[in-house]
Amino acid sequence: MSKSVLEPSIPSRPVYGELAPRSGKAHLFIADAEGAEAILDMAKTAPDGFFARAHIIYIPKATGERYLERLESLDPGQLYFGPSYEAALPRLRRTLADAHMGLQVYLAGTEGLMGRAMQEATEAGIPHTAIQSEHRGSTARRVQCVHCKGITEEVTTDPFQCSHCGLHLFVRDHYSRRLAAFMGVCIDAEDPGDIPEPVERFT
Amino acid sequence: MSGGGKIPVTVTEVVRVNELIKRFKFERSDGGLLPTFSGGAHTVVEMQDYGTSRLNPYSLMSDPADTSAYTISVRRDDEGRGGSLFMHRHVRPGMEMSISNPVNLFPLDLRARKHLMIAGGIGITPFMGQIAQLSAISGRFELHYAARNPALAAYASELSARYPRQVHLYFDDYDQRIDLQGLLDGQPLGTHLYVCGPKGMIAWVRNTAEAAGWPREAVHHEEFLAPPSGKPFEVKLAVSNKVIQVGEHQSLLEAIEAAGVDAPYLCRGGCCGQCETDVIDYDGTFLHNDHWLSEEQHAGGKKIMPCVSRFEGKTLVLDR
Numbered sequence: 001m002s003k004s005v006l007e008p009s010i011p012s013r014p015v016y017g018e019l020a021p022r023s024g025k026a027h028l029f030i031a032d033a034e035g036a037e038a039i040l041d042m043a044k045t046a047p048d049g050f051f052a053r054a055h056i057i058y059i060p061k062a063t064g065e066r067y068l069e070r071l072e073s074l075d076p077g078q079l080y081f082g083p084s085y086e087a088a089l090p091r092l093r094r095t096l097a098d099a100h101m102g103l104q105v106y107l108a109g110t111e112g113l114m115g116r117a118m119q120e121a122t123e124a125g126i127p128h129t130a131i132q133s134e135h136r137g138s139t140a141r142r143v144q145c146v147h148c149k150g151i152t153e154e155v156t157t158d159p160f161q162c163s164h165c166g167l168h169l170f171v172r173d174h175y176s177r178r179l180a181a182f183m184g185v186c187i188d189a190e191d192p193g194d195i196p197e198p199v200e201r202f203t
Numbered sequence: 204m205s206g207g208g209k210i211p212v213t214v215t216e217v218v219r220v221n222e223l224i225k226r227f228k229f230e231r232s233d234g235g236l237l238p239t240f241s242g243g244a245h246t247v248v249e250m251q252d253y254g255t256s257r258l259n260p261y262s263l264m265s266d267p268a269d270t271s272a273y274t275i276s277v278r279r280d281d282e283g284r285g286g287s288l289f290m291h292r293h294v295r296p297g298m299e300m301s302i303s304n305p306v307n308l309f310p311l312d313l314r315a316r317k318h319l320m321i322a323g324g325i326g327i328t329p330f331m332g333q334i335a336q337l338s339a340i341s342g343r344f345e346l347h348y349a350a351r352n353p354a355l356a357a358y359a360s361e362l363s364a365r366y367p368r369q370v371h372l373y374f375d376d377y378d379q380r381i382d383l384q385g386l387l388d389g390q391p392l393g394t395h396l397y398v399c400g401p402k403g404m405i406a407w408v409r410n411t412a413e414a415a416g417w418p419r420e421a422v423h424h425e426e427f428l429a430p431p432s433g434k435p436f437e438v439k440l441a442v443s444n445k446v447i448q449v450g451e452h453q454s455l456l457e458a459i460e461a462a463g464v465d466a467p468y469l470c471r472g473g474c475c476g477q478c479e480t481d482v483i484d485y486d487g488t489f490l491h492n493d494h495w496l497s498e499e500q501h502a503g504g505k506k507i508m509p510c511v512s513r514f515e516g517k518t519l520v521l522d523r
Contacts, residue, residue, distance in 0.1 A: 024416025025388070101390040102416040125316045125393020130418030 004135040013173040014111065016135040021046040025102030027054040028095060029076075030117040032085070034137030035109025036060075036067035042106070043074050051076045055095060057088050059113065085113055092117065096124035107133040112142035112153055115180030128177060139202040143171055144181040151181055157198035159187045168195045171202075208304040209249070210237065214296050215272065220357045224325065225291055226264075226276045232299060236270040240305035242333030243425070246273060247303040247471060252289045256460075259286040260427050260470050262399075263305060264331035264358075268339060273302070276357060278325040283429055284452055306469050309399065309425035311337065316393030318344040321381065321408055323400020324351070327358055329425060330399065334366070345369050347386065349400070352376040383408065387415050397423045427472030430454035431492055433513045439520045440464055441483050455509035459523060466509065466523055473511035480507050480521050487516010 006015070019042040021027075027050070029039055036058060043051070055078040058071060068081060082088040105121045107114040114133050122128045140154040150164025158171040162184065169184030176183070188194050216228035231237055240263055250257040261275035277290045294300070309329050311318060318337060320330050327348055337344050346366070350356035352374050363370040373379040387396075396417060398408040405424045412422045432452045439446050440459065449458040456478055459466045469477040473493035482505050491501040493508035500506050507514070507521070 022416060023414055096392060099392045101387065101392060101394050101421070103392060104416055125314070125391075127418050127420035130420055 004137070004139065006135065006139070009173040012175050014115070014133075014175055014177075016114070016133045018042075019106050019108060019132050019134045021050055022104045022132070024104035025053070025100065027051075027104045027106065028099070029054060029056040029058075029106045029108070030088075030092060030113070031056070031107070032059040032109035032113040032137070033061040033063045035107075035113070035134070036063070036071055038108035038134040038136050039074070039106070040067070040070055053077055056080065057082065057092055057095075059083070059085055059088060059109075085116060089120075092120055096120060099124070105131045107131065109136055110138050110140065111135065112140070112180070115142060115175075115177070118177065119180045122177070141171060141202050142181045143169065143184040144176070144179050145169055145184045147186055151179070152184070155182075155184075156200055156202045158201040159196065159198055160184070209301050210304065212237075212273075212300055212302050214294055214298045214300060216274075217294060217296055220276060221355055223355060224276050224278050224357045226274055227290065227294060228265075228272050228274045229300065229302060230272045237273055238304055239270050240267050240273075240332070241307050241310055242267055242336035243309035243311060243329045244305040244307035244332065245309075245329070245427075245470070246275070246305050247469075248275070248290070249301040249303075250286060250289045250294075252285060252293075255285075256457075257284075257286045257289060258457075258468075258471055259290075260472050262309075262328040262332070262425075264328040266335035266339075267332055268335070273305075276325065276328050280429070284432065286429075303469075306475070308470060308475050309397070309423060311342075311397075312395045312421075312423070313342075314393075315395035315421070316343065316391055317395070318342060319386070319390060319394050319396045320344060320346045321383075321396070321398040321400070321404070322346065322348045323398075323404040324349075324355070325357070326398075326400030326404075327356075327362075328399075330397070331358060331362075333397070334362070338366070345371070347371045347373065347381050349373040349375070349379075349381055349404070383411050384415070387412060387417065395421045395423065399425045402426060425474070426494065427470065427474065428492060428494070428511045429472070430457070430511045431490075431513070433490060434515055436514050436516075436519065438514070439518070440523045441520050442523055449513070454511065455507070455513060459509060464523060468510060471510045473508055476508075478508055478510045480509055480523055481505065482507055482519070483522050484518060484520040485514070485516065486518045487514055489514055 019038050051074045054076040056076045057080045140156050143155045144151050145162040148165035152163040159168045167186045170187040172183045174183040211232040212229040213232045215230045218226040245260045245262045247258050247260050265274040279291045280287045443464045447458050447462045467477050469475040476495040490513040492511040
């Protein structure tokens with residue numbers, strides 16, 4: 001899968017760049033699925049010995065074993081493959097708690113993963129503008145229902161039904177860095193029952 | 204009127220700190236309280252130097268929680284344009300002066316987990332206010348303060364007596380140097396770095412931090428520039444329709460003000476950006492000295508910071 005092109009939108013909607021090696025004391029990568037490609041592409045321009053001080057936390061999701069060998073061949077100082085973000089979270093938190101200034105953080109893959117890892121990194125004291133990110137793969141969204149506050153992962157259609165309260169929600173581009181989620185607003189509040197056909201907007 | 208607003212004050216104390224530094228205390232002439240400020244803020248002191256009006260920025264070094272008075276410390280610069288010499292030679296207790304409202308271009312980032320401060324010489328002053336503010340909220344800080352020798356290290360003994368574990372002193376005469384690399388290594392994530400001191404020290408700290416991978420957002424510095432002297436030049440002010448002469452020891456901003464034109468300013472030291480002025484036409488060379496405009500803007504010939512920058516050439520027309 002090639003690089004993602006996201007349509008320009010309101011300022012609240014996050015934008016992503018392209019990972020580039022930066023000078024630092026240690027390098028922490030958090031990626032899922034096709035995000036592995038961003039790491040592999042970046043590795044082509046990384047200086048010798050760069051990955052010896054790198055720690056890669058990777059969640060393959062549906063890509064299975066497709067990228068594992070290639071990531072291993074980068075020979076990173078630490079490499080973790082996990083079944084889910086939740087499973088990787090204790091490791092990420094421990095890594096950030098033990099980290100020192102000079103750590104560079106690189107995020108790659110889906111918005112849900114990057115947003116949540118960004119939450120942890122900024123919580124640990126890294127300014128969000130100093131964290132690199134590159135979008136690859138699915139554009140499915142993590143959305144918070146503004147009514148019940150429940151979060152639904154991997155939303156692909158608009159509108160969609162809140163997995164917590166059942167309201168039909170319109171997916172906005174309005175994004176919260178604190179929640180790492182887009183905003184979902186009841187679409188039939190004015191005319192209950194008048195719900196447009198869901199359209200596959202995020203794939 | 205431009206600038207940070209004016210407060211009439213009375214000098215209530217002048218203390219000789221060492222052979223180069225004097226400390227001045229200001230209280231409101233009407234007896235009221237001064238505006239509150241945050242650690243790292245400065246005030247612009249207006250001096251009436253026998254016909255020449257001087258406006259110099261000085262960091263506030265008193266406790267920000269104490270609004271009954273402000274104190275500043277002034278290092279005498281015998282080679283300078285005369286502001287510090289005026290303060291040293293002519294300012295006496297009881298004198299009426301005028302200062303600006305406090306402006307902070309060097310604030311603490313209170314999101315930081317730890318504040319790592321590096322001071323050189325008179326660069327200690329903004330940290331005095333910051334440390335007072337931080338210790339009131341039990342903030343975590345570490346100060347590394349370099350000076351030529353103990354006699355010239357203003358406030359070093361007070362600081363190390365009060366904060367023995369946080370304050371580290373280095374004296375050039377004893378060949379003591381800050382081990383910056385070692386100091387930056389191993390700082391906990393979320394540490395913010397602050398540096399105030401001579402130009403070379405600021406560049407050294409910023410470059411070393413950048414090479415070690417510190418985010419730009421976590422590295423703060425403050426350096427007030429004194430407007431450099433240079434060849435006199437002529438400027439046309441298009442909006443006010445005036446042609447003015449900038450003298451050898453005068454800044455462009457001072458010349459604009461002397462012509463009776465109200466131009467915006469805050470720091471008068473090339474860092475706040477307030478005096479940014481559009482260039483309408485020019486034929487000559489800009490001598491940019493500010494820290495505000497980018498390198499591209501310096502090369503572009505469309506902007507100038509009149510507080511510290513000069514011009515050499517035939518014509519300069521400004522949108523003022």
